[in-house]
Amino acid sequence: MTEKDDFTLQDFLPFLLNRAAEESSLGFQRHYKDRYGMLRTEWRVLFHLGNYGQMTAKEIGERAKIHKTKISRAVAKLAEKRFVTRTRDESDRRAEHLTLTPAGQSAYRELRDVAQEFDAKLCRQFTTGEVAILRYMLRKLAGIGP
Amino acid sequence: MTEKDDFTLQDFLPFLLNRAAEESSLGFQRHYKDRYGMLRTEWRVLFHLGNYGQMTAKEIGERAKIHKTKISRAVAKLAEKRFVTRTRDESDRRAEHLTLTPAGQSAYRELRDVAQEFDAKLCRQFTTGEVAILRYMLRKLAGIGP
DNA sequence: GAATATTAGTTGTTTTTGTAACTAACAAGG
DNA sequence: CCTTGTTAGTTACAAAAACAACTAATATTC
Numbered sequence: 001m002t003e004k005d006d007f008t009l010q011d012f013l014p015f016l017l018n019r020a021a022e023e024s025s026l027g028f029q030r031h032y033k034d035r036y037g038m039l040r041t042e043w044r045v046l047f048h049l050g051n052y053g054q055m056t057a058k059e060i061g062e063r064a065k066i067h068k069t070k071i072s073r074a075v076a077k078l079a080e081k082r083f084v085t086r087t088r089d090e091s092d093r094r095a096e097h098l099t100l101t102p103a104g105q106s107a108y109r110e111l112r113d114v115a116q117e118f119d120a121k122l123c124r125q126f127t128t129g130e131v132a133i134l135r136y137m138l139r140k141l142a143g144i145g146p
Numbered sequence: 147m148t149e150k151d152d153f154t155l156q157d158f159l160p161f162l163l164n165r166a167a168e169e170s171s172l173g174f175q176r177h178y179k180d181r182y183g184m185l186r187t188e189w190r191v192l193f194h195l196g197n198y199g200q201m202t203a204k205e206i207g208e209r210a211k212i213h214k215t216k217i218s219r220a221v222a223k224l225a226e227k228r229f230v231t232r233t234r235d236e237s238d239r240r241a242e243h244l245t246l247t248p249a250g251q252s253a254y255r256e257l258r259d260v261a262q263e264f265d266a267k268l269c270r271q272f273t274t275g276e277v278a279i280l281r282y283m284l285r286k287l288a289g290i291g292p
Numbered sequence: 293g294a295a296t297a298t299t300a301g302t303t304g305t306t307t308t309t310g311t312a313a314c315t316a317a318c319a320a321g322g
Numbered sequence: 323c324c325t326t327g328t329t330a331g332t333t334a335c336a337a338a339a340a341c342a343a344c345t346a347a348t349a350t351t352c
Contacts, residue, residue: 007262009193009210010290011281013269014170019211019288021163028160039308047155058330064155065165070309072332094317094330116153123159126283133276134283135157140271142165144156185338204300216339218302240300240347298349309338319328 017141024122031114036081036107041066041074043111046083046100050108054099056089065143083107163287170268177260182227182253187212187220189257192229192246196254200245202235229253 009015025040032038038046048060055063057071075098078084083104089095100108123131155161171186178184184192194206201209203217221244224230229250235241246254269277 007197007258007265009190009197010285011265012261013265013281013284014167014174015190015210016281016284016288016290017163017167017170019290020284021160021167022211023288024160024163041308044155044161051153051155056330064161065168067310068331069311069333072330073308076332092318092330096331112153115158119153119157119159122287125286130279130283133279135159135162137272137276137280138159138162138166139156141268142162142169144162144165187339202300213340214301215303215341218300219338222302238300238348242301293352295352296350298347300347301345303342303344305340305342307338307340309336311336312334314333315331317328317330319326321326322324 013141028115028118031118032111036111039074039077041070042077045071045074045078045098046104046108047112047115049084049098049100050105050112054097056095056097058095060098078104159287174261174264177264178257182257185220185223187216188223191217191220191224191244192250192254193258193261195230195244195246196251196258200243202241202243204241206244224250 029040032040032043044064044066045060048064049055052063057068057075060066061068061071075084075086079086081103082101084098085101086096086098089097126134175186178186178189190210190212191206194210195201198209203214203221206212207214207217221230221232225232227249228247230244231247232242232244235243272280
């Protein structure tokens with residue numbers, strides 16, 4: 001069975017990437033899940049709004065490569081939680097601009113700080129150079145800008 | 147909004163890892179999906195059996211950190227496709243040993259070769275040293291072996 | 293060696309996701 | 323303008339994942 005297998009699943013990049021992603025997500029998940037009852041997409045939308053300010057659903061989707069139905073549902077949940085407000089664009093009444101409410105901003109700030117610390121903790125087990133290479137490679141693999 | 151934000155989502159490791167994982171999985175997915183109608187877990191189980199030989203569901207779950215219900219359903223599908231056979235362990239009749247049928251082995255070999263080539267293609271955009279660092283870091287992040 | 297606890301694997305139910313089809317608003321070409 | 327095409331976002335339905343409860347076999351303990 002293991003005749004000429006110099007190739008193991010443990011080395012297969014998509015597998016490794018998935019495992020690493022899952023493992024690293026788990027630790028952070030409980031913060032937005034337990035504390036705010038959020039789903040991953042909700043947190044990501046919150047994060048984008050907090051980070052880049054007012055955006056439309058479409059812009060968020062493009063930036064984070066999230067499908068529009070996921071965003072639509074996440075925004076609905078966030079609006080229900082009174083974390084975002086929606087305002088129609090008067091020059092193009094199909095689009096709506098999303099902004100964080102004060103409550104949303106405060107949740108964002110808290111989660112951003114946790115995320116920052118979490119990220120730092122992950123990085124601490126590597127050298128600065130290694131982390132730089134990792135980010136560079138992941139960005140390239142993810143097809144995210146320069 | 148963007149007051150003191152030196153921290154962007156695009157740099158957050160769990161996000162980057164997830165994006166890279168999703169992106170790289172997508173390219174490989176169509177091979178096992180289109181050609182064999184498999185799901186990701188099915189492919190992973192197939193791969194483990196092909197790679198390590200006879201295993202129990204529990205062993206696969208431990209090695210790949212897949213939940214037992216997912217494995218149970220994947221094995222059921224694979225058995226339905228006549229890719230694996232199950233044999234009860236006579237000394238512990240709760241467990242069953244899974245092995246690939248000839249058809250399963252041939253599917254495994256084909257997908258393994260595709261995976262190998264796919265992996266190589268992913269790596270080609272980086273230097274050998276970079277890839278080594280990436281694998282090392284991902285393994286560490288994933289909590290996989292040495 | 294009966295009562296209790298564990299373990300391997302399965303099944304059922306609920307959430308979440310993926311996909312397709314939809315509505316409403318806009319754009320362009322004739 | 324008015325048909326045709328496109329776009330932003332939603333909704334409905336199907337596929338998949340998560341979680342809990344289950345069965346059957348084995349260990350443990352008193």
